[in-house]
Amino acid sequence: MNYAPKTENFFTKVYAVAAQIPYGRVTSYGAIAKYLGAAKSSRMVGWAMNGAHTHSEVPAHRVVNRVGLLTGKHHFPQTNLMQQLLENEGVEVVDDKILAFKKHFWDPSVELSQDF
DNA sequence: ACTCTGACTATTT
DNA sequence: CAAATAGCCAGAG
Numbered sequence: 001m002n003y004a005p006k007t008e009n010f011f012t013k014v015y016a017v018a019a020q021i022p023y024g025r026v027t028s029y030g031a032i033a034k035y036l037g038a039a040k041s042s043r044m045v046g047w048a049m050n051g052a053h054t055h056s057e058v059p060a061h062r063v064v065n066r067v068g069l070l071t072g073k074h075h076f077p078q079t080n081l082m083q084q085l086l087e088n089e090g091v092e093v094v095d096d097k098i099l100a101f102k103k104h105f106w107d108p109s110v111e112l113s114q115d116f
Numbered sequence: 117a118c119t120c121t122g123a124c125t126a127t128t129t
Numbered sequence: 130c131a132a133a134t135a136g137c138c139a140g141a142g
Contacts (some may be wrong), residue, residue: 012129027124029124029125033124037118040126042125043122045124050122050123052123064123065123065124066125072123074123075123
């Protein structure tokens with residue numbers, strides 16, 4: 001399993017993982033990148049999310065940076081949408097920051113079977 | 117082919 | 130503890 005973040009294959013994996021984020025849970029770009037074997041390519045995860053809007057099953061609002069900050073909110077149709085969606089799922093968000101982030105954190109490397 | 121940019125992160129000042 | 134620095138790598142002009 002040495003996943004090389006070559007190209008689309010990497011994007012596909014990102015979408016596959018993001019799509020499996022449970023309701024009311026959140027994860028980070030780095031966590032996904034690491035799960036895919038590209039911990040250093042966390043940026044690519046974010047880049048992938050940029051095109052995730054074409055994938056209806058990819059809840060981009062559940063993906064935040066490592067401290068639970070809604071850094072990607074500006075990429076949503078509405079600036080507040082990301083926070084609204086999270087709050088709607090029971091995730092407390094204040095000032096673009098997820099409260100008790102660790103509590104809602106969902107680590108694919110742990111929750112998932114690491115088996116593609 | 118080159119340069120700049122970016123939904124990131126870890127490390128060092 | 131806040132700010133700067135360095136890796137990272139794919140897309141766009």
